[in-house]
Amino acid sequence: MRDAAPTTIYLKDYTPFGFTVDDVHLTFDLSPNATRVTSRITFSPNPDAADHTFFLHGEELKLIRASIDGQPVLPNVTDKGLTCDVPNAPFVWEAEVEVDPAGNTALEGLYMSNGMYCTQCEAEGFRKITYYPDRPDVMSTFTVRINGTEKVMLSNGNPTDQGDGFAEWHDPWPKPAYLFALVAGDLINHPDRFTTKSGKDVELNIWVRPGDEGKCAFGMEALKKSMTWDEDVYGREYDLDVFNIVAVDDFNMGAMENKGLNIFNSSCVLASPETSTDDNFERIEAIIAHEYFHNWTGNRITCRDWFQLCLKEGLTVFRDAQFTADMRSEPVKRIRDVIDLRGRQFPEDNGPLSHPVRPESFVEINNFYTATVYEKGAELIGMLKTLVGDEAYAKALDLYFDRHDGDAATIEDWLQVFADATGRDLSQFKRWYSQAGTPRVAVSEDYSEGIYTLTLKQSTPATPGQDTKQPQVIPVAVGLLGPNGDEVAETRILELTEAEQSFTFDGLAAKPTPSILRGFSAPVILEHDTSSAQRAFLLSHDTDPFNRWDAGRSLARETLLTMITDGAAPSGAYLDGVQAVLRDDTLDPAYRALMLGLPGQSELAAALHDGGTTPDPQAIWSATETLRQAQAQHMQDLLPRLHGEAQVSAPYLPDADQSGRRALGSAALSLITRLDGGALAAAEYAKADNMTLQLSALGCLIRAGKGEAELQAFYDQWKDDRLVIDKWFGLQVSLADPEHTATVAQTLTQHADFNWKNPNRFRAVFGALAMNHAGFHHASGTAYELLAEWLIQLDPVNPQTTARMCSAFQTWRRYDEGCQTLIGAQLDRIAATPQLSRDVTEMITRIRG
Numbered sequence: 001m002r003d004a005a006p007t008t009i010y011l012k013d014y015t016p017f018g019f020t021v022d023d024v025h026l027t028f029d030l031s032p033n034a035t036r037v038t039s040r041i042t043f044s045p046n047p048d049a050a051d052h053t054f055f056l057h058g059e060e061l062k063l064i065r066a067s068i069d070g071q072p073v074l075p076n077v078t079d080k081g082l083t084c085d086v087p088n089a090p091f092v093w094e095a096e097v098e099v100d101p102a103g104n105t106a107l108e109g110l111y112m113s114n115g116m117y118c119t120q121c122e123a124e125g126f127r128k129i130t131y132y133p134d135r136p137d138v139m140s141t142f143t144v145r146i147n148g149t150e151k152v153m154l155s156n157g158n159p160t161d162q163g164d165g166f167a168e169w170h171d172p173w174p175k176p177a178y179l180f181a182l183v184a185g186d187l188i189n190h191p192d193r194f195t196t197k198s199g200k201d202v203e204l205n206i207w208v209r210p211g212d213e214g215k216c217a218f219g220m221e222a223l224k225k226s227m228t229w230d231e232d233v234y235g236r237e238y239d240l241d242v243f244n245i246v247a248v249d250d251f252n253m254g255a256m257e258n259k260g261l262n263i264f265n266s267s268c269v270l271a272s273p274e275t276s277t278d279d280n281f282e283r284i285e286a287i288i289a290h291e292y293f294h295n296w297t298g299n300r301i302t303c304r305d306w307f308q309l310c311l312k313e314g315l316t317v318f319r320d321a322q323f324t325a326d327m328r329s330e331p332v333k334r335i336r337d338v339i340d341l342r343g344r345q346f347p348e349d350n351g352p353l354s355h356p357v358r359p360e361s362f363v364e365i366n367n368f369y370t371a372t373v374y375e376k377g378a379e380l381i382g383m384l385k386t387l388v389g390d391e392a393y394a395k396a397l398d399l400y401f402d403r404h405d406g407d408a409a410t411i412e413d414w415l416q417v418f419a420d421a422t423g424r425d426l427s428q429f430k431r432w433y434s435q436a437g438t439p440r441v442a443v444s445e446d447y448s449e450g451i452y453t454l455t456l457k458q459s460t461p462a463t464p465g466q467d468t469k470q471p472q473v474i475p476v477a478v479g480l481l482g483p484n485g486d487e488v489a490e491t492r493i494l495e496l497t498e499a500e501q502s503f504t505f506d507g508l509a510a511k512p513t514p515s516i517l518r519g520f521s522a523p524v525i526l527e528h529d530t531s532s533a534q535r536a537f538l539l540s541h542d543t544d545p546f547n548r549w550d551a552g553r554s555l556a557r558e559t560l561l562t563m564i565t566d567g568a569a570p571s572g573a574y575l576d577g578v579q580a581v582l583r584d585d586t587l588d589p590a591y592r593a594l595m596l597g598l599p600g601q602s603e604l605a606a607a608l609h610d611g612g613t614t615p616d617p618q619a620i621w622s623a624t625e626t627l628r629q630a631q632a633q634h635m636q637d638l639l640p641r642l643h644g645e646a647q648v649s650a651p652y653l654p655d656a657d658q659s660g661r662r663a664l665g666s667a668a669l670s671l672i673t674r675l676d677g678g679a680l681a682a683a684e685y686a687k688a689d690n691m692t693l694q695l696s697a698l699g700c701l702i703r704a705g706k707g708e709a710e711l712q713a714f715y716d717q718w719k720d721d722r723l724v725i726d727k728w729f730g731l732q733v734s735l736a737d738p739e740h741t742a743t744v745a746q747t748l749t750q751h752a753d754f755n756w757k758n759p760n761r762f763r764a765v766f767g768a769l770a771m772n773h774a775g776f777h778h779a780s781g782t783a784y785e786l787l788a789e790w791l792i793q794l795d796p797v798n799p800q801t802t803a804r805m806c807s808a809f810q811t812w813r814r815y816d817e818g819c820q821t822l823i824g825a826q827l828d829r830i831a832a833t834p835q836l837s838r839d840v841t842e843m844i845t846r847i848r849g
């Protein structure tokens, strides 16, 4: 588990494995502390490889015996794997190993969660199950036999046989080991069926712990919708007789796309109106779709090596976003994704952890399942589609599936498909994959004699290991509005390829107002010095829903920044402009709810830092509170009507329509609470009959410093529902007053239900602590200290979840010397911990810079 000198792996060092694997047979004899895994694998020398050293990965395995072609062998075993002399011809390798699932707290490999066996193999967990070439470019069919006493015993592919104490599975599709999965436990299924467009009947199951069977129906509907959508939109059919989903309580990530046997964090699949919020439902629908879509983009076509992770993740995130846009509202989905990108990916791309969408080196691959690889990776797909057009995109994707089905592919393969399908030279576009950092696009305008000229200038700040940047291809969607608000030039895609470039629009009767970067056509930061009058004009007239929203957002940002730096009063242009949009009943309530949102406090800190001011988290918090109060007062008369939107008389449905109405109603309730001290929220809490309304009312009360009784009542009501209790933990920390955030978090860690080894529970408290900007960055430093203490405690138990949480410190260089000294001390303290995992060592080293 520990490395004396962690080694760095480089993309440029890729070489193929010396052998191909023709067939894998695995037998599991299950036992909590001593599971036996017997493997029988046929290897052949790989004619494409230069090096024929026979090295199999293997970690934390007890080797019982090994043989080649039936003859016992004594391999040379280290803590990383084994080597052995092998024939220069096809041979059969057999090995028996012992593993300890019950003792596996890292939740990687074969482990136990609430008495049930399950696996997690991506990225490099299969080597904790048996000796194997654990790399994605080695693909094989798998046959699995499970011997055990569990009622349900599952693996990948199709069931071939089962009886008393055993089950057998065969997966006919060659796959890399990271897609292997096994589940065994006393589970209950929620069954259904699906007929593919070519008429194949598929059995569908969602497997859960007894007691959770009532929370599967929504996930099942989402699965069937995903299957239909992938057929309709991408022409992709499912390819096995069964598709199984299993809910697991202890899981490091959201979910995993194992072939035919997706394993989900229970928080990402279980849903009911009483226990899940509208946002939970939307997220569950998206994750089910995401994992299902991986069957083609990830499984049928996989990655040659882990540097190509964005090949499957960027594309699959892009596909699930398209799906959500189709199922719900396209502009609302786009706005939410951009909020997320700015909130999570931009800080990463502009700090010490900045790395390209396709990294060139890593120490621990688990540290690269990042917002950059996933979300910026998805933005790159969106830009490609914008640049080549929808038809060419569809043609390129067909070619990709045709050409690379069954392959372990690279970004070069992906781009070649687009080049071949469209005749376009994509060499400059490729820089998006290799250059880290968020490009800035500065805008200047000129208008004379009917000709309007837009000059765009791009630059990307230096990032770790990349001092200078080359210009990238940036698709900038632009439309023009005339003085009366009419659109005088429809959306046009400007292709910015040089450092600086001008674009002209002619035949204009008057100087237009530009609407730039419509639909957020590229993941960049736009620098455009315009008056707040111009922004307010766009807020009331822009025909592009994204930019209309973003005009409001930039007005809010601007007023908050001047409130913080100059002590200015909240801007009337902002308050009036937003109020006018909110009054417009023809607009989607979900869209109006988004209009009421403010830029996050961490985003404001980044903007201040970018502009040369050291951010003061307390001042940012106060300004945000002041603006919220001003909004409440300004819209006093309108708020009851907005709140009334949430009063849905029809039975609860987590669809776009109803959830949009509840989102608007809840946003209004939180403003009303600032005026009435919580009277309405308390009444709403008392009558809430779904989790969305219950939680939003509770949140209002906590924020108002009230709600102690409700918090207790909520706990008593839900103490047996672990997913709801996660919310109970998280809400208290995320809404705590900055003065008390660390104390609230610290007190919750003493609670009997604080099972810190469960990643969901740990993240509920510490994820919320890191997200409470002013509370986390309180000048006392107690929050930093608390987080560091718990990261040190969790690391030996679960390095992967610990390492992910270290990113809470990634923005530390933005803040004043006092904060930097305090955080620096905690980073040193973590780094000095004996036996620190490779995962956390890499994160802390990069963050310290």
Ligand code: PHE
Pocket (backbone or CB within 6 Å): 120, 122, 123, 253, 254, 255, 256, 257, 290, 291, 313, 369
């Ligand atoms: N591949 C998973 C997904 O994006 C994420 C994951 C990575 C899950 C590593 C577990 C471990 O769908």
Ligand code: ZN
Pocket (backbone or CB within 6 Å): 290, 294, 312, 313, 316
């Ligand atoms: Zn994925």
